[in-house]
Amino acid sequence: MCGIVGYIGNDNAAPILLNGLKRLEYRGYDSAGMAVWQKDRTIKLIKRTGKVSNLAACISIDKEDAGVGISHTRWATHGGVTEANTHPHVSWDQQIHLVHNGVIENYQTLKNSLESKGVTFYSETDSEILANLIAYNLQQLDGEITTKTVYKAILTSLTNVEGTYGLAIMCASLPGTLFGARKGSPLILGVGKNEMMLASDASAIRARTNEVVYLDDNQIVTLTEDNFSITTIEEAEVVPEISTISWKDEDAELQGFEHFMLKEIYDQPAALENAFRGRLDMGEGISKFGGLNLSRQDIRRIDRITIVACGTAWHAGLVGEYLIEKYSRIPVEVEYASEFRYRNTPMDKNTLVIVISQSGETIDTLEAQREAQRKGYHVIGIVNNVGSTIARENDGGIYQHSGPEIGVASTKAFTSQLLILAMLSIYLGRTRDLSYTDGCQAIKAVMELPNLVKQTLQLADSIKGIAKKFAHYDDFLFLGRLEMFPIALEGALKLKEISYIHAEGYPAAEMKHGPIALISEKCPSIVIVPDDETLKKNLSSVQEVRARNGKVIIITDSNEIPSSLADELIIVPKAHDCVRPVLMTIPLQLLSYYIALELGRDVDKPRNLAKSVTVE
């Protein structure tokens, strides 16, 4: 939540910052601003409410701009969407300019204390306290303002704040220096040729360099255009580890698609292939993972699995529960990360914890992981974002390799998570009861999946037509059984997120226990009907809806369902049950996308949401 970009180098900072903000806009789009050094050694401050495009509209190439600046795109937490609350915040004495991602929990106490000392505040944000506190502490250090004194003032201030922060800071008396700091909110340092950058994630940096340093919590970085140094908050020097970003800048571009969500839906065949490349062993009928850090013996000892995640990733976890239990017979629990971290769930000694997160930065998932590790459990992550905090802190993991996902509504990351969980089920199953023949069949199904997804995507035009007919309903029910129940939940979430239509997902048979009261000609149902032992039962649910004048869209892989049974029938290709959830998901993604489009919604930046939820 909130995106930070800082630049120091030879080029004009403003367009670089703007480009970075555009790349980070999915983290928040309530307002945006930047502070840029001028050649006359003053700092120009520009802020606008609304999207980054509003800020862009008032920024032109200015020869007076120098090569140093900081910028921010905001997802409001404390204080409304106003220019005063927009970052950068400037200290009352005009010394400290700062952008912040995170929440300062003790800001009110600190604010009261500074106000009693004559410090003035201009915004309602928690972030402004940081600017004023650093400036105040700087004033207490008599003498010339130098890199050392500003660093000291930052250090003293940060030891007094409670909460989380990713920060980029400039001081009006130090034109050639930037500072960054991180605790609980991501911050990456980009190391270029005679230039350095700071950003909340790699997408803002990739256009300038592919060399990055992932800062850890409680670290402070001092940057000049050709050098940087990192210390801990205890002033210990840190030896930096430079990593390389593996994806290309174009991967985070629209590439001719109207929206990132649509592009990412169409990215899925490639993303799925990336998820299984090098991980399948047809000869042994097994999948393999290099980074679990568990021996075969460790795997055999696991007697329970707890999966922890949020939102769409939690839905993937629920599908994982069905698949892992089916193939390996290991009991699985799935918990919301936000509950798990506070709940003190009783767990068995040999429990394996799996966290799932596209961004690898979701604060609840990260804290749940830390809580599990504190209790001594081995935690593995299924994570997309390479180098993210969850990926760096866990005990082992599986990278998704889905490429950057920019659309706020998760699509390709979800189906990649489903595929990885299917492969993990096969792996766990093969260390137990799953036979060689069954393993081989499942592995073959994984290999065939990208082609089946391509075929399913050919349904897009007909789904667009269905979306036009159904876009004006206010309520939807999504129904499915067994592993299709979480797919129903995901379908409902996608529709809610981007079209703002009320939608609920239910296990199909549960409908009779309450939700059936909602059924009328005004509330359509989307029923997922796999061609398996649940088919007849699902069709009974369809009949029950139609008996109450409810419209029905069936998504199925059966060719035997008469079209008269539904208002719309969407038939996807048949596949092995370990990958079937992926194929059933695609029509739901397309349906929500086209409904949102029909309603004129901002598909990639739906109201109130942000891609990566890094505050509690």
Ligand code: M6R
């Ligand atoms: O980055 P994560 O996978 O940890 O994110 C978890 C959720 O915030 C995320 O899946 C959210 O529900 C998406 N907007 C769903 O489309």
